Amino acid sequence: MILINNKTKYDVIVIGAGPSGVSSAINCAKRGLKVLIVDSNHEAGGQIYRAPPKTYKSIPKNKLEENEIQKKMSIELKNYQIETAYNHTVWQVSPGFKVNAFNDFSTIQWETKSLIIATGTYEKIIPFEGWTIPGVIGLAACTVMLKSHHFIPSKKIILAGNGPLLILVAYYISKFGGKVDAIVDTCSKLDWIRSTLSLITNQKNFNDGIKWIFKIFLNRIPVHSNCKIEKAVEVDGGIKVKILNLKTGEYKNIFSETIAIGHGLTPSTDITRLLRAEHIYDEHKGGWIAKVDRFLRSSVNGVYLAGDGAGISGALAASDKGLLASTALLYDKKIISKKEFDTNTRKIKKKLDKYEVFAKAISKLNSIPKKLIENIHEDTIICRCEDITKKEILSAVDQGAKDINQIKSWTRLGMGPCQGRTCQYTASKIIAEYLNCEIENLGYLTGRSPIRPVPIDRVLGDFDYEKITKVEAAPL
Amino acid sequence: MDLRVSSYFDRSKKVNINVNNMKIEAYEGECLAVVLFVNKIKKLRLSPKKKQSRGMFCLMGSCQECAVLIDDKKVISCNVFIKDGMKIKVGDFDKQQNKI
Numbered sequence A: 001m002i003l004i005n006n007k008t009k010y011d012v013i014v015i016g017a018g019p020s021g022v023s024s025a026i027n028c029a030k031r032g033l034k035v036l037i038v039d040s041n042h043e044a045g046g047q048i049y050r051a052p053p054k055t056y057k058s059i060p061k062n063k064l065e066e067n068e069i070q071k072k073m074s075i076e077l078k079n080y081q082i083e084t085a086y087n088h089t090v091w092q093v094s095p096g097f098k099v100n101a102f103n104d105f106s107t108i109q110w111e112t113k114s115l116i117i118a119t120g121t122y123e124k125i126i127p128f129e130g131w132t133i134p135g136v137i138g139l140a141a142c143t144v145m146l147k148s149h150h151f152i153p154s155k156k157i158i159l160a161g162n163g164p165l166l167i168l169v170a171y172y173i174s175k176f177g178g179k180v181d182a183i184v185d186t187c188s189k190l191d192w193i194r195s196t197l198s199l200i201t202n203q204k205n206f207n208d209g210i211k212w213i214f215k216i217f218l219n220r221i222p223v224h225s226n227c228k229i230e231k232a233v234e235v236d237g238g239i240k241v242k243i244l245n246l247k248t249g250e251y252k253n254i255f256s257e258t259i260a261i262g263h264g265l266t267p268s269t270d271i272t273r274l275l276r277a278e279h280i281y282d283e284h285k286g287g288w289i290a291k292v293d294r295f296l297r298s299s300v301n302g303v304y305l306a307g308d309g310a311g312i313s314g315a316l317a318a319s320d321k322g323l324l325a326s327t328a329l330l331y332d333k334k335i336i337s338k339k340e341f342d343t344n345t346r347k348i349k350k351k352l353d354k355y356e357v358f359a360k361a362i363s364k365l366n367s368i369p370k371k372l373i374e375n376i377h378e379d380t381i382i383c384r385c386e387d388i389t390k391k392e393i394l395s396a397v398d399q400g401a402k403d404i405n406q407i408k409s410w411t412r413l414g415m416g417p418c419q420g421r422t423c424q425y426t427a428s429k430i431i432a433e434y435l436n437c438e439i440e441n442l443g444y445l446t447g448r449s450p451i452r453p454v455p456i457d458r459v460l461g462d463f464d465y466e467k468i469t470k471v472e473a474a475p476l
Numbered sequence B: 001m002d003l004r005v006s007s008y009f010d011r012s013k014k015v016n017i018n019v020n021n022m023k024i025e026a027y028e029g030e031c032l033a034v035v036l037f038v039n040k041i042k043k044l045r046l047s048p049k050k051k052q053s054r055g056m057f058c059l060m061g062s063c064q065e066c067a068v069l070i071d072d073k074k075v076i077s078c079n080v081f082i083k084d085g086m087k088i089k090v091g092d093f094d095k096q097q098n099k100i
Helices: A019-030 A065-079 A139-148 A164-175 A189-199 A203-218 A270-274 A315-332 A338-365 A370-374 A390-398 A404-411 A424-435 A456-460 B032-038
Strands: A008-015 A035-038 A083-085 A089-094 A098-102 A107-117 A121-123 A136-138 A157-161 A180-185 A227-235 A238-245 A251-256 A258-262 A265-267 A279-282 A287-290 A303-305 A381-383 B014-019 B022-027 B067-070 B073-076 B087-089
Touching: A008 A019, A019 A035, A019 A065, A019 A107, A019 A315, A035 A107, A089 A270, A107 A270, A107 A315, A121 A139, A136 A139, A139 A157, A139 A164, A139 A258, A157 A164, A157 A227, A157 A251, A164 A180, A164 A203, A164 A258, A180 A227, A180 A251, A189 A203, A189 A338, A227 A251, A227 A258, A238 A258, A265 A287, A287 A424, A303 A315, A315 A338, A370 A424, A381 A424, A390 A404, A390 A424, A404 A424, B014 B032, B022 B032, B032 B067
Parallel strands: A008 A035, A008 A107, A035 A083, A107 A303, A136 A258, A157 A180, A157 A258, B014 B087
Antiparallel strands: A089 A098, A098 A107, A121 A265, A227 A238, A238 A251, A279 A287, B014 B022, B067 B073, B067 B087
16 A cells, blocks of 8 residues: 555654654644654664564563663653654655655655754774674674664674774673673773763763773673774684784784674764755764754754764763754744743753763774774775775776765765665775875765665555656657 | 573564574564574675675664565565564575566
8 A cells, every 4th residue: 555645744854763853853842843753663762772672571670771761752752742653764855845754565755844854873884804794793783682672692792893882782791691702992991091081071871881891891801902803704603803903913813603893873864965965074973964053953944953963972962962953943933932042052052062072082982093994905895785895996096086976886886775874984984095185075975865775666656547647758 | 592681571472484494483573683693594695796695784774784585575674573474585585586
């Protein structure tokens, strides 16, 4: 059944039901706006507080904090009678605004006057030889497996990359009774110690971090600091991993079943790129981000950015960023006065400034050492969807391709099902290093729909042949 | 070793799914990509040019690497909740897929 003609109009559509999406939707609904919140998951929560499957029944005496926060978010949306479109994946947004999404059965289109984009982030993973082997997964994938699906990813696992997810995943695996073979961190222990002064500004997250590190000590998990994974090879019953010490140049081999790797997060810009909003490059905020003003308005009238989509600052800041974006929207729609706008935004900004100190320290721990890019072997696949290697990218550059879109049309990089989400960051870094230029000069991949693969039968719809507008064929 | 963590949630009823004609036990509503992964069914599909095995990677609907065939339709398995009797094909399924 196709519902494409069944258009429903809203004042505001919020895309993404994570912490920022939920807080902005509630803020708008409180003021009487007709709000719809869309998410591809079956409940609110986003990735950070992702809901367990519906069939899981909670055991009252044991509670996981993240699951409790998630429950509250879904309940709050219900209390404010906000319309939800869970299980709906957005695949196209066009000016005006028309939002197209699909679920398991059909395609649907909604219309809205304003858009709040709260699509969060996805994980940045710098390739190494063998990163495409099944059994190499993202650190963020591990967090979803542990906290939402309640599975230990693997009997034996190596955690690699950098930043807070390394210690978070190690903590949860240990807490749930699993075993971590090793942590391979590109940062040094000194880098972590140096960051404490900034990290302590966010007491809640800092305390969590200390708890996680304590567990790693207690479980005697070997930590290889200043190290990166150089190569992974499939062997009988697992993966042989060669790690390189970035300082000493020494190699070491470790054996495991699974590798989980991640180098921080990068904002999802799929929809703002589709809408031709302006974007800027900010390494500390995760890469290319939509350009926003102080109140999170994008360069496109009526489009607001909430949460990490406008630069990474973490889950606690996300809900405040949702408040800020929606307050700007309410003011622009003349629903609240200038005075109310000023008072409210001043309060929110004050809180957000505090989180920025924390966010900067995290971004430092997640920074990508130059060697991580330089060391990528020329035969390593960069674009996983289309099997494009570093060598193929550089040979296109040699032949004259000077921006990322030209690389795309010459090599097919970023043309596959993921639309460049997995490879754009690394490809740009590789080219910038090769040409000795800034990433800004290479541009970003032009947004193209569908931003997620959509089954063609669901887009086609039901129609009578007579109703099709026939166009004269071009003369030969 | 069962990799399921059962201290916070009770699973629903036990069901069987069929993966390349092999019977796999799981609980109703569990995430398909995760169940395949912990059952060591990691090679889900082949890459288009080099025909290398690929498997679950991001687990949040971004990378599209965990695509499998369910009832001959291509879907990403990270967004699929297990139902009793589900028929799944993994591996070199482009050959197996019924092309229109």
